[in-house]
Amino acid sequence: MTESQAPVQRIERGEAFLDVRDLKVHFPTDDGVVKSVDGISFQLERGKTLGIVGESGSGKSVTSLSIMGLHKAGSAKITGEVFLDGQDLISSSAEEVRKLRGKRMAMIFQDPLSAMHPFYTVGHQIIEAYRVHNDVSKQVARKHAIAMLDRVGIPQPDKRVDAYPHQFSGGMRQRAMIAMALSCDPDLLIADEPTTALDVTVQAQILDLIRDLQSEFNSAVIIITHDLGVVAELADDIQVMYAGRAIEYGNADDIFERPQHPYTWGLLGSMPRIDRERTERLIPIKGSPPSLINVPTGCPFNPRCNYAHLNGGSSETERPELLDIGDGHKVACHLSPEQRRTAWETDILPKL
């Protein structure tokens, strides 16, 4: 990669700040290859939030771990490209990716109690995160840690810095995790179910905090969750995943106002809504999510889809591509636009 090639390379090296192209994460096991992530692509700019939604086993967490390079070498077969500000993380060496972790990309996890080391103080763990990427003295790092704790809304940060994780409440722990993740001012923050383990009032506080911090730090944020309410609160764009693939992608309005995929409809229909009239019955999606070793042929959703019979057999044989239907709203479904519109307007919308 020489200087002269730079303009051409710029496109080649990713168009957006984060550019994921055809990412595949396969785990070979004795029972067969588990295709946890099977070809997903998306782009994300600084200051924007992408919500990745899906059920357990849809590949949403595996996606984030592979961006961070947190899969154990040898256990996973990862292909595709992940450009972070022009650098491909998949082809970079483990050491190069390690140096980016925590510094340019950081992550917060679902259960802040188990995600922090029980034997070290909260301050120690933040200081450690800061000093691994910044050559500063312990005193300077400690001041920084206290400032970070203060920024994420922990009262008496100069005292709490010496407390252990188990002495914090659940919400405080997640705040401390956020302080740790943001200590090196990363450009990309991945939040994997950051509020699932928290109570609803605390969840609201944490979501507010993430939103505030994002506008302050202007970082790109990926929020991974099963809760459509959470993505509606935070996300600009939403990717719905099913069986290791994106089945729908669009901005938040598209997904909530004009959802195109029967699975997205299913998700919207199966959750009770506090903001609408109470329905007599929920409309569940039939069956259960597929095994990732034996993904159904054709459209992976076809055994659970109420409209699969409309496609003249292609649902069972042909895997639908994720295609743009206009304005960046993408869907992977065999149904024609008319069929989708009719189904949404007559079957789904009235029952929501």
Next chain:
Amino acid sequence: MTTANTEPASALPKLGEELLSVQGLVKHFPIRKGLLQRQSGAVQAVDGLDFSVRKGETLSLVGESGCGKTTTGRLLTRLLEPTAGKIVFEGHDVTHLSEGKMRPLRRDIQMIFQDPYGSLNPRHTVGKIVGAPYRLQGVKPEGGVKKTVQELLELVGLSPEHYNRYPHEFSGGQRQRIGIARTLALRPKLIVADEPVSALDVSIQAQVVNLLEDLQTEFDLTYVMIAHDLSVVRHVSDRVAVMYLGKIVELADRVSLYEKPMHPYTLALLSAVPIPDTKRKTQRERIRLQGDVPSPINPPPACRFHTRCWKAQDICKTIAPPLLEIAPGHQSACHFPENATEEQAARALKAAEQVGTADATRV
């Protein structure tokens, strides 16, 4: 301190006869400290509950972690021994029944647990798990255990062929169905369900919620549902009790609780629920509670919510608001209720004054 109820309970809409009632229910877990392990305090997990459950209804207990909802469930099923108070089931005082006398009660009151895997013995077949209640209670169902169990499996949406399989062969939703089948084996009258769907995926949650509703209609079941998800609670409940730090702060029928919450805590809970609608999020009035739930070891005096309440005044720190029926069928424990008419608000304050003078004369 007992909660004063100035209006007779008959003002509540009649749904059915009372199946279970609870008066002044208290559970304190002692904390022992020091050289001699003397009791230095107590976790006041449940601190004076009064409510009743009517036949055929679903009463939900909601609240954040540490509010005592799970402890309450365990007290109702008598998995825990109450510290004080009274539990009456079908007219019989069952508060301190001995283990032997509990047996018939165990048939009538069953529990569904949150973790569908942890509550199923991995070494037993589904048939053995679901048939276990018959063995334990010494009941011989008509047509034999196997046939009955297979019927139960079909009832909860599993196939009779699953009889000889093991729990690990099933998905989370199916495991919860196995748990439900076991619960139903002895045709209980009351089912206490502790977070029955919160461990399940969204699409599966709806299946199990619908199943629970169908079973309720079919077998005339009464549910006490313990949950933290306010959307699910709204969908399944007839009445809802909101708990905070071991006390019920609001108890009302579903509609008035969600449409016109009177306790500020309920209002805050509802406003914190994230809504899957990008348009509405900007219109909503947000109430953000500060800080965390205080420790149940040392709860705030008087109104336990006053440390986080934006409406709190001096009276909230000195006089505990009684759980008062402010509107028909709507009990709330607040000196300054939300969504209240002037007359209702005045009544709430007057009740507080009465409690205040009662306290003063006692002192």
Next chain:
Amino acid sequence: MFAYLVRRVIGAVVLLFIVTAVTFSIFFLVPKLGGASADDLASRYVGKSAGAEQIHETAVRLGFTDPLYEQYGRFLKGLFVGQEYNYGPATEHCPAPCFGYSFLTQQPVWPDLVDRLPVTASLAFGAAFIWLVTGVGTGIVSALRRGSALDRSLMSVALAGVSLPIFFTGLLSLSIFSYGLGWTAQGGTNPMDAANPAWWAYDLILPWVTLAFLYAAAYARLTRAGMLETMNEDFVRTARAKGLTERTVVMKHGLRSALTPILTIFGLDLGLLLGGAILTETTFSLPGIGQYAVIALRANDLPKVLGVTLVAAFFIVLANLIVDLLYAVVDPRVRIS
């Protein structure tokens, strides 16, 4: 924390009392319940040709004719303040801690124990050092290279280590390294008499390695299992997500948690060994507490057996106490509850 410490120490003392009472009962009460008279007991400690009168005299002298609680009281008193002992020709004062006099040799037990403790301690601490380093090291390497050929071969050796008894590995190594190659001492000498540390180590190296092999194998398996578990913990993933080097992740975040349960077992193992490594000491003819116990048991010399039992129990209780306190140092969740 202080209250906890005091409570634990009191508990330990009470436990030791119970141990003395139980041991005493086993040796004195059980034969009595079995129908043995004081004279029957005494008959073991006089010459074969002794007459009934002499036996009875011995029984009186050894105190067998007194009620049991008096005998026990005497024993306890001896432990704390010493006791007067009549060994026939004269009465002698046995200072505290007095574990009594041998029924056979009329020698006080305590000085014997004091003599032999350094040998046992040298054996135990030396072996402990070796097995900690090799066992834990092997476990870490195995866990990090899980499933590799290295892991499999190390674990096969470890399996052999836990399966083979000391007297087998001991005799085998003696015959190879000592009698065959002549590299190490042949046993039977007291390492504490060695002129300098080098000779001391020369005398002990084979027992050390043999004993350590057994424990190292067990520790390797434990460490491996512990490491595999902790390396899958969420906090290890967090440590990696922070960008820490793999070395820091393993040594600082993984190992520290994995080692806490091993600390407990190590304390108990060491405490157990300080009470005498019977098989090792016998195999290598080391004059330690374990060997002393064997000699005492063969001769049915009760005060000696009682002494060894108490010393062993003392070390186990002490080790337990230290381990619990260390646990509080290592794990803040125990410290601040």
